[in-house]
Amino acid sequence: MKKTTSLKLSKQLAKYGALTVAIAGVADASGQISYTNIDPDFSGGVGGEYFLDLDNNGTNDFRIFHNNASSASSAAILISPLTASNDVLGTSGGTYAYPFVLNSGDVISSGGSAWNNNGFSGGFQSLNYGSSCSIGNWCGVTDGFIGLRFNIGGSTHYGWARLDVPTDNSTAWTIKDMAYNQTANQSILAGQQTLSVETTIFNDVKIVALNKSIGLYNLTDTANYKLFSMTGKQVLEGTVTDNTYVIEANTVASGVYIIELIDVNSKATIRKKVVL
Template identity: 35%
Template sequence: MAIDNEPPEDGETIVIYSDIEPDFVSNNLSTSFELDVNQDSIVDLNIYYDIEGNTLLIGSRSYLSGVLSLTDWGTYTVPLDEGRKIPDEFKNGELFSSSSYFSIEAWGYQVDKYLGVRIYIKDKFHYGWVRLQFESDTSWVIKDYAYNATPDTPILAGQKE
């Protein structure tokens, strides 16, 4: 089902929340998850496990879209706590990278950490989040995600409305 992607009225913030039921669980090293944040039939982010590098890889459909990282070379994806503003005053050189990779172990086996995402839709930036859980070096779960349908407007990690 597609979401009406008409721009909101001035000053209006619309958070589009999507709960993945059942949660996407990857225990098979060859699985991947294609994330279409705004449900326009265009994959915004592809998340998959690379067995050779023992890492989780994230790629975006556009060099303008991406995930919050510490370097523009696509490394050191930043795990966010619930309530963190996306985007925020970037600390420690954080920026959005169109591709990213990181070891699950480096994130720690944490429950409910968030990827900060930026998606380029109809010539405008939209910010969002993806909630992840890591259970082992090769087992990861995607629980839900959301984005702010109001262009160039922040969202909080975990914000659902």
């Protein structure tokens, strides 16, 4: 245990470790994955279009469509972000950008190499262009994932959609499902439908608040922590490297706070309310 508080208080925290919920007033404030199964799958041929409303708020975030070009050589399956703050993960280009094909489990986050929004004012982003897919990464792809970044109430969220796209784009293309992380600025894995990784990593973690100190127990890996007031202001932060750790919060006013733990490897996140 890292020694950040008195031995007497450490013993008190350990004594009450099993009473985490009662002492800390803990309520689960963890984020969630919002998953939408498109049932039946949407099948779009020439001229077809589908609007992605990832958070189901009645405002469409992206449009995936066939351009219905008269010439097969210029036919294309495209995606367009529908607001200036929405982006697609892919390779950058002068007039167009070309979305990546992600595999199940690939990370979708701010660390993506190229987020593009060409579809808002300067053309659309091509998944598959030309009768034999002369341009684009989506040539004969089954169960590929496209990385999406969009805005909810001024905050950035990350998500994905799963598609089948043929090499010959005059035949049917399919959209199967989609999801996004409800926690702002937090990553999502391509194909991820639940926060099971968080359950695995943080399932046994106990959080105890007592006398302006917060005890963390049963940590299995290095984690970063942040303490927020109920107005969203960050008041403390640090890194936990030990299985058991005590955060001193003597400088903060008495009240209700949110403690956030982020696993440094998986980026799994958990949030709990604590009373100090």
